[in-house]
Amino acid sequence: MLKIEAIFRPERVNAVSTALLDAGVTGFHYQNVTGQGQQRGVEVVTGRGGQATTRSAVPKTLLVTVIADDKKDEVVEAIVSATRSGEIGDGKIFITEVRDVVRVRTGESGADAI
Amino acid sequence: MLKIEAIFRPERVNAVSTALLDAGVTGFHYQNVTGQGQQRGVEVVTGRGGQATTRSAVPKTLLVTVIADDKKDEVVEAIVSATRSGEIGDGKIFITEVRDVVRVRTGESGADAI
Amino acid sequence: MLKIEAIFRPERVNAVSTALLDAGVTGFHYQNVTGQGQQRGVEVVTGRGGQATTRSAVPKTLLVTVIADDKKDEVVEAIVSATRSGEIGDGKIFITEVRDVVRVRTGESGADAI
Amino acid sequence: MDSGSIAWMLTASALVLLMTPGLAFFYGGLVRAKNVVNTIMYSFIAMALATVVWVLWGYSLAFGPGSAFIGDLSAIGLQGIGIDDGEGVPTLLFVAFQGMFAIITPALITGAFVERFKFTTYLVFLVLWLTLVYAPICHWVWHENGWLWDMGALDFAGGTVVHINAGIAAVAAAMMVGKRRNPGIEPHNVPYVVLGAGLLWFGWFGFNAGSAVAADTLAVSAFIVTNVAAATAALTWGLISHMRTGKMSAVGVATGAVAGLVAITPASGFVGVMGALAIGASAGAICLFAVDIIKGMGLDDALDVFAVHGLGGIIGALLTGVFAVEAIGGTAGVIEGNAGVMGPQIIGILATLGYSLVVTMAILFVLDKIPGLGLRASEAAEDQGMDISAHGERAFVRDGAD
Amino acid sequence: MDSGSIAWMLTASALVLLMTPGLAFFYGGLVRAKNVVNTIMYSFIAMALATVVWVLWGYSLAFGPGSAFIGDLSAIGLQGIGIDDGEGVPTLLFVAFQGMFAIITPALITGAFVERFKFTTYLVFLVLWLTLVYAPICHWVWHENGWLWDMGALDFAGGTVVHINAGIAAVAAAMMVGKRRNPGIEPHNVPYVVLGAGLLWFGWFGFNAGSAVAADTLAVSAFIVTNVAAATAALTWGLISHMRTGKMSAVGVATGAVAGLVAITPASGFVGVMGALAIGASAGAICLFAVDIIKGMGLDDALDVFAVHGLGGIIGALLTGVFAVEAIGGTAGVIEGNAGVMGPQIIGILATLGYSLVVTMAILFVLDKIPGLGLRASEAAEDQGMDISAHGERAFVRDGAD
Amino acid sequence: MDSGSIAWMLTASALVLLMTPGLAFFYGGLVRAKNVVNTIMYSFIAMALATVVWVLWGYSLAFGPGSAFIGDLSAIGLQGIGIDDGEGVPTLLFVAFQGMFAIITPALITGAFVERFKFTTYLVFLVLWLTLVYAPICHWVWHENGWLWDMGALDFAGGTVVHINAGIAAVAAAMMVGKRRNPGIEPHNVPYVVLGAGLLWFGWFGFNAGSAVAADTLAVSAFIVTNVAAATAALTWGLISHMRTGKMSAVGVATGAVAGLVAITPASGFVGVMGALAIGASAGAICLFAVDIIKGMGLDDALDVFAVHGLGGIIGALLTGVFAVEAIGGTAGVIEGNAGVMGPQIIGILATLGYSLVVTMAILFVLDKIPGLGLRASEAAEDQGMDISAHGERAFVRDGAD
Numbered sequence A, B, C: 001m002l003k004i005e006a007i008f009r010p011e012r013v014n015a016v017s018t019a020l021l022d023a024g025v026t027g028f029h030y031q032n033v034t035g036q037g038q039q040r041g042v043e044v045v046t047g048r049g050g051q052a053t054t055r056s057a058v059p060k061t062l063l064v065t066v067i068a069d070d071k072k073d074e075v076v077e078a079i080v081s082a083t084r085s086g087e088i089g090d091g092k093i094f095i096t097e098v099r100d101v102v103r104v105r106t107g108e109s110g111a112d113a114i
Numbered sequence D, E, F: 001m002d003s004g005s006i007a008w009m010l011t012a013s014a015l016v017l018l019m020t021p022g023l024a025f026f027y028g029g030l031v032r033a034k035n036v037v038n039t040i041m042y043s044f045i046a047m048a049l050a051t052v053v054w055v056l057w058g059y060s061l062a063f064g065p066g067s068a069f070i071g072d073l074s075a076i077g078l079q080g081i082g083i084d085d086g087e088g089v090p091t092l093l094f095v096a097f098q099g100m101f102a103i104i105t106p107a108l109i110t111g112a113f114v115e116r117f118k119f120t121t122y123l124v125f126l127v128l129w130l131t132l133v134y135a136p137i138c139h140w141v142w143h144e145n146g147w148l149w150d151m152g153a154l155d156f157a158g159g160t161v162v163h164i165n166a167g168i169a170a171v172a173a174a175m176m177v178g179k180r181r182n183p184g185i186e187p188h189n190v191p192y193v194v195l196g197a198g199l200l201w202f203g204w205f206g207f208n209a210g211s212a213v214a215a216d217t218l219a220v221s222a223f224i225v226t227n228v229a230a231a232t233a234a235l236t237w238g239l240i241s242h243m244r245t246g247k248m249s250a251v252g253v254a255t256g257a258v259a260g261l262v263a264i265t266p267a268s269g270f271v272g273v274m275g276a277l278a279i280g281a282s283a284g285a286i287c288l289f290a291v292d293i294i295k296g297m298g299l300d301d302a303l304d305v306f307a308v309h310g311l312g313g314i315i316g317a318l319l320t321g322v323f324a325v326e327a328i329g330g331t332a333g334v335i336e337g338n339a340g341v342m343g344p345q346i347i348g349i350l351a352t353l354g355y356s357l358v359v360t361m362a363i364l365f366v367l368d369k370i371p372g373l374g375l376r377a378s379e380a381a382e383d384q385g386m387d388i389s390a391h392g393e394r395a396f397v398r399d400g401a402d
């Protein structure tokens, strides 16, 4: 079982949701984070409007879904296609192994619980 | 060392906190996320009150605690018993391995730092 | 590749950002969480000002960065030095293995994508 | 007709209307984030529903000549009130001004049962309560035929009619609806609480100084004592809060201001600045301690409506009798040697407490039995939050999708 | 000069000014979090820009004697208006009061194009629209030389001049600027919506009762019918919302209140309380259904400006003719047997709809072609949110760094 | 007594009271989320504390006959002021109106030292500052015995007494309390800033037009020039902001409006609409550049109190002399050929700057030395945020537990 963590532009969250559901993912969760990477950041106005400065940390959305190992490529592909714009700041996907999963409602665990 | 990530209904967070402390967990952190799973979602009113639609993504709480390997069953059990209602949407628990832990204050690492 | 998750006092986030960039990290993201550990918590006023109680869960910041294996010590050191006050509540660093990374913009994966 | 008085009473009516959105935010900030829309709507819908009730039959029941106990249906639908009727100010302006009081009084009660009361039942409750509780008490106190008016009970701007009445109805409601399953310990939005208190303070000038029903020296006196009592009570509450906890709670200071405003309400046309200082200090101190005592009694009057409005109103009604200055409102108080003023004050308080408690409980008892109504939202609705369950709305949407 | 009337008109002018921050929050709460600053600024900047336009040439074009179609430049920069000029109230006070209307009218339009309109273009649009659309229609309806005034069209406080005008301009704008790329489904902040509605309701007393331009019985009548129509429409909307969805949307109730306020605007000096009940109920029901119908037509009038203001204004203008009471405003309506009043009402509506639609589209057409302007923010700006892209600001900063 | 003037002055007093909650949100939105409750409370508690000081001894010191430099204790506790005293409007109404100025002036100062000043010390500071700085300067300028009044210095509504005074006291406070450890770069809540600015603008009509102390043509003139100056300054600031950064900062536009309101304050009873346009444009441009210059000087006047209020007040005081129109306020200015008016204006500015700077610094110096007081919150308190450390409250609670 794998945990896929994807960080991307907030306005893409609906597209990602749809793509994941299409790819047969059973569930996911997401939240707003502040991200910093190669993207130069966003220009914000300071000094009450008199000056502008670049804020390197920008709003991003972090989405997490746990999937079966064999779904990895499909899911990564789904996320990439829903988030790629080709501009710096598109985001990254991190993949880690999950040892176990438990579904609270039923007590099922392992692959059945995904 | 294991990382336990539990996603559950927001109103259960106090019950989970208490259960974890009772189970001897040393610390945890939690945050609000938006989650989507088998739960049909919540009905929201749109069109200024004229229509209702189902929003599939619902507010959930994600709680993370890092524990020693041998505490796994106890902790999972604590979370399950504090969050299970038997209805769809109760949530899931994901378990991953942690390679190392560092306590900032003391510089301790490994199991001592948990 | 390693995922470094650091939890620390919110007012340290700028110091941590700077330290990480100095340490050559390529990116990171952070968010507000509520944390509970050994720290006794903060005193909050209740009963409309008539009484005070201790709220054990306190605001913390959780920062995540994915790095190459060989950067581990440098990055941990950078975070520790930016967050240590010596008081209870300084926070913890959790280190987990990452199986793969994908950069959405280019499709690169593995170490190149970090 | 005096255009200056019309100008002031138009303004005062608008100010009192604004108190209800103020209350919505004052209460709304105190609950948890998942119940803020519901809490706000308890107040906001009163602006709609109480206004309709008021012009259809409420005004007539309250201010129609009727008997010593209730008005009549002579002015139903405001029939027979011409645009030029009235002395000093047009009757229609008095109708409008008083209508704003009929809005905020039931809205005050809602603080007792937030986070769990069924919204549709609330709508029915509001109509019945205005008709069966508010209108009669209003008639007793403010109509020249009313038995309390006749007895000489002093209530310049609504200490009994509005605050004691709402405060004891809140007790009835808290008892009938029961405790919250899982009450929070911190308000979800302190700035909203202060915003609400600010709007209430601002609007209260209309409430009290408007109760002179003229732009005259009595209105001015009511204005300044209102400000002084609010200030003194806020300060008293803040200082005691600081002494007890080492911190000066903003919610405490805001609540203190409201307690002071409540207490000066019946007194505002009768007492001077020194009386206002005393009334403010008393309300600030007593209501603060009452909050804890009542919580200790196990009654889940969630937002302390009785401690602040009920008790604040009682303090004000009693101290009106103590500090009344003949040169101001035409009636001397105990300090000026007229102990006789206390009797009607006490009778007024007791009558309001008794009548409102009993009739409010009876209304709720009946509503609880009616199929399809019932007092309490389902457990699932309460857990999920009343915003989603009763209104289909989340107060704050800030996830990725915005 | 009458000091009471001055007092009321000063107050009324301040109240109408406050409506624009109210609108800013009403609209601001409805959009997504990444566009709230921009939405608020569309309104707030109108307080600055429209005021300057108004005193420089807007007032003169609207209220200078001129012809039947437009004023003239005789009072440019308010020249020639002395501090003591005027009867009843000073002319300068009428200028100030009317200036507040010139602020809110273009601000109303912005609800149609939020989340995507280019901010700099909006500034130019506002100046042109006030000059070419607002000032002439204002002159037609409210100047004694205006052709609609002359014909006897009744518009007490701006049903045509403000609401129909803004509503149809919103249609023009929504058509010209096109749909949002990715509209949200939930408002980002419901408390802001209710706060805004509360401030609007409060300020609207100045709008309608101030349109009597005196502290007299007509102002009082306008005050009370305003309150009744707002209440009735809010209630109607809320109840229908509850019947349709099983939940009473707070946004719905707030919108209903606004629809009621819109509809009573032209009628407020002509109808009585019963008329107000009917107008409120009609507006609450019809505008609610219109929201869905218009959405179904594929027009992205984002915040339903036409359904609420355009249609609400039309309902109000028509029902003014139906329910006008001679004893109140001097003109009998259809119910009192004077069917002749409907002709001018209908002509006034059609003329406003036609003129405003065509000229607004023409202005936007030209602005779209001007290099450096253009109507639409870039796709990147729209995706990122207008707050960062147009103002360099995030509404809410609450990450670790605060 | 004139009921119209009473009506207006009651309203104006309420409006000025509302400015302080407005300021609380204007300032509160600008700080970081962990300090918003504290920032709001600096203002809100002034409504309580300053009111008590004012009625106990502040009014007497400011407006008792006394000498050329300070009033006396003849009206301590408002003794001797009867309900019917006064001409035009009751004396008690003047007391109430002026009391609102005594609330907002110290609240303005707090913008300098937010996010680090010790709250309990602030309470003591407020009492001393009102007594030792505000009351004397108020007496100099607005009492007929005051030496600046006597010299003919013009300050219609408080350019020197309120704004220059608070602005320079802010400099003293920023110097004495030192820089923040870790200032943020973005306001935490832009809508709060705009809400605050909206309420300030609205309330300022009471501040300036109320300073006519009557519902007369002078009040009307003050009303309209207030609106024009606010609008012009907001627009000027916004346009320069846009030229410099390519984006029109909402915080900038809101600040510009406040700068314009400040600058027109002393002038509002003396200048016409053209003067107001010039004053607004000057304040909008100069204050904007001053913000950067003062930041560059290393003074951590956190919310730019001197740049906006100090400098805005100076600009206003000087341009009052330039643009005064005899037909409006009875005094001709430089443009009408009366250069002599400038002397007293300059002396008034300098005297206020000097006296307030020195005495404010002296008060803070002493408070810093008193055991248990001290100016600065602990480093831990500052890091954690003043909301938790001084008030035991978090502004926004939205984690799982709500």
Ligand SMILES: Nc1ncnc2c1ncn2[C@@H]1O[C@H](COP(=O)(O)OP(=O)(O)O)[C@@H](O)[C@H]1O
Pocket: A007, A034, A035, A036, A037, A038, A039, A058, A060, A087, A088, A089, A090, A091, A092, C026, C027, C028, C029, C064, C065, C066, C067, C103, C104, C105, C114
């Ligand atoms: N090594 C990393 N660890 C954690 N998050 C990262 C890392 N690198 C990038 N990110 C996240 O991904 C976002 C996009 O990265 P960025 O470098 O700006 O663009 P791109 O992925 O297109 O090269 C960043 O804002 C940051 O939140």
Ligand SMILES: Nc1ncnc2c1ncn2[C@@H]1O[C@H](COP(=O)(O)OP(=O)(O)O)[C@@H](O)[C@H]1O
Pocket: A026, A027, A028, A029, A064, A065, A066, A067, A103, A104, A105, A114, B007, B034, B035, B036, B037, B038, B039, B058, B060, B087, B088, B089, B090, B091, B092
């Ligand atoms: N595969 C998954 N990966 C990540 N989160 C998941 C996954 N499946 C479910 N979740 C989370 O768990 C929550 C509950 O899941 P759901 O399927 O609705 O109910 P249940 O767990 O009772 O079957 C979801 O809202 C979602 O946030």
Ligand SMILES: Nc1ncnc2c1ncn2[C@@H]1O[C@H](COP(=O)(O)OP(=O)(O)O)[C@@H](O)[C@H]1O
Pocket: B026, B027, B028, B029, B064, B065, B066, B067, B103, B104, B105, B114, C007, C034, C035, C036, C037, C038, C039, C058, C060, C087, C088, C089, C090, C091, C092
């Ligand atoms: N085992 C754990 N799992 C997850 N988070 C933890 C754990 N222990 C501590 N934390 C987080 O670290 C924060 C600091 O921990 P605490 O025990 O208070 O202080 P210290 O790290 O100085 O001993 C806590 O608020 C909590 O958020």
